[in-house]
Amino acid sequence: MNILGIESSCDDTSAAVLTSEGVKSNVIASQSIHLKFGGVVPELASRAHQKTISQTVEQALEEASTSLDEIDAIAVTQGPGLMGSLLVGLCFAKGLALSKGIPLVGVNHMDAHIYANFIDYTPEFPFLCLTVSGGHTQLVYVKAPFEHEILGKTRDDAAGEAFDKIGKILGLPYPAGPVMDKLAKEGDPKFHKFPQALANEGLDFSFSGLKTSALYYIQDKDEEWVQDHMNDICASVSEAISGVLIKKLKRAVKQTGVKTIALAGGVSANSMLRSKTQSLAEEMGLNLYSPQMSYCTDNAAMIAITGRMKAELGEFDELDIKPFASI
Numbered sequence: 379m380n381i382l383g384i385e386s387s388c389d390d391t392s393a394a395v396l397t398s399e400g401v402k403s404n405v406i407a408s409q410s411i412h413l414k415f416g417g418v419v420p421e422l423a424s425r426a427h428q429k430t431i432s433q434t435v436e437q438a439l440e441e442a443s444t445s446l447d448e449i450d451a452i453a454v455t456q457g458p459g460l461m462g463s464l465l466v467g468l469c470f471a472k473g474l475a476l477s478k479g480i481p482l483v484g485v486n487h488m489d490a491h492i493y494a495n496f497i498d499y500t501p502e503f504p505f506l507c508l509t510v511s512g513g514h515t516q517l518v519y520v521k522a523p524f525e526h527e528i529l530g531k532t533r534d535d536a537a538g539e540a541f542d543k544i545g546k547i548l549g550l551p552y553p554a555g556p557v558m559d560k561l562a563k564e565g566d567p568k569f570h571k572f573p574q575a576l577a578n579e580g581l582d583f584s585f586s587g588l589k590t591s592a593l594y595y596i597q598d599k600d601e602e603w604v605q606d607h608m609n610d611i612c613a614s615v616s617e618a619i620s621g622v623l624i625k626k627l628k629r630a631v632k633q634t635g636v637k638t639i640a641l642a643g644g645v646s647a648n649s650m651l652r653s654k655t656q657s658l659a660e661e662m663g664l665n666l667y668s669p670q671m672s673y674c675t676d677n678a679a680m681i682a683i684t685g686r687m688k689a690e691l692g693e694f695d696e697l698d699i700k701p702f703a704s705i
């Protein structure tokens with residue numbers, strides 16, 4: 379089955395072609411317009427999607443050396459995400475589906491982050507997936523395809539949001555997660571002990587206290603000192619975030635008895651989180667899966683693979699499906 383995937387839930391316009399041979403193209407047009415605002419401006423995001431969606435899809439088809447005539451299904455993000463952004467991708471996909479008579483499959487963006495693991499691998503069910511992105515932080519028990527139970531989630535900020543907000547306080551460009559990851563590699567994670575909220579209770583997360591704690595810590599220091607200790611501060615923040623994520627993951631493994639764990643979402647590209655997860659898997663004798671870097675952050679290949687899994691189960695959608703902003 380040849381699938382065209384389309385993703386536009388936030389600030390990346392993406393289109394991908396997936397065939398029986400694998401991912402043939404995965405074009406991602408990132409929006410730089412938000413940089414100067416230090417975060418995504420929804421109205422600007424939807425306008426930018428409108429400008430780029432057509433050429434992004436064309437490029438994906440071209441790079442895959444294919445045309446719409448050879449596409450068997452169009453998979454498109456239905457939600458969660460920014461309503462205006464979702465509408466652009468969904469309307470475009472519906473237009474293509476209608477004009478070419480191609481079946482449509484609506485995809486849940488959070489499911490797609492999980493099933494990004496199936497692009498290159500075949501994780502065995504049941505497994506636990508730690509889904510960590512800019513908008514969500516979830517511990518998901520994946521019993522069977524599309525049979526999920528959310529065991530824990532954040533009560534306030536998402537893990538990626540914590541990286542981005544603390545990075546903004548530090549004067550780093552948006553999104554700060556990847557920048558902090560790079561700087562942290564040269565720093566000392568034990569330089570300062572930032573709080574790990576709810577570390578010893580349950581499976582829910584909370585990151586707003588960490589952000590406030592970082593704000594107080596940084597505003598007390600002069601700018602030169604902060605610049606001189608940037609790597610150590612980034613390493614200490616990364617330690618706090620990845621540390622608490624791993625503690626919860628370990629607790630959930632013990633609680634469920636799973637033998638397989640997976641990472642998903644933009645923050646799963648974080649090197650400290652990856653190495654801690656690797657150590658946890660070795661310590662507990664678990665199989666570990668994580669998508670390759672380009673399939674961690676928002677991309678249409680993950681939408682295409684999820685769409686294909688749904689299509690194989692016969693789960694197609696009508697052309698009147700609506701976007702949804704939250705789960």
Ligand code: KG4
Nearest residue numbers: 511512513538553555559644645648675676
């Ligand atoms: O999954 P994603 O692309 O978009 C959402 O659905 O939110 O995740 C984006 C988030 C941003 O908060 C970004 O800062 C974070 O993922 N991120 C990282 C890294 N790469 C992306 N955070 C920490 N370390 C990274 N290497």
Ligand code: ZN
Nearest residue numbers: 511644675676
């Ligand atoms: Zn995402």
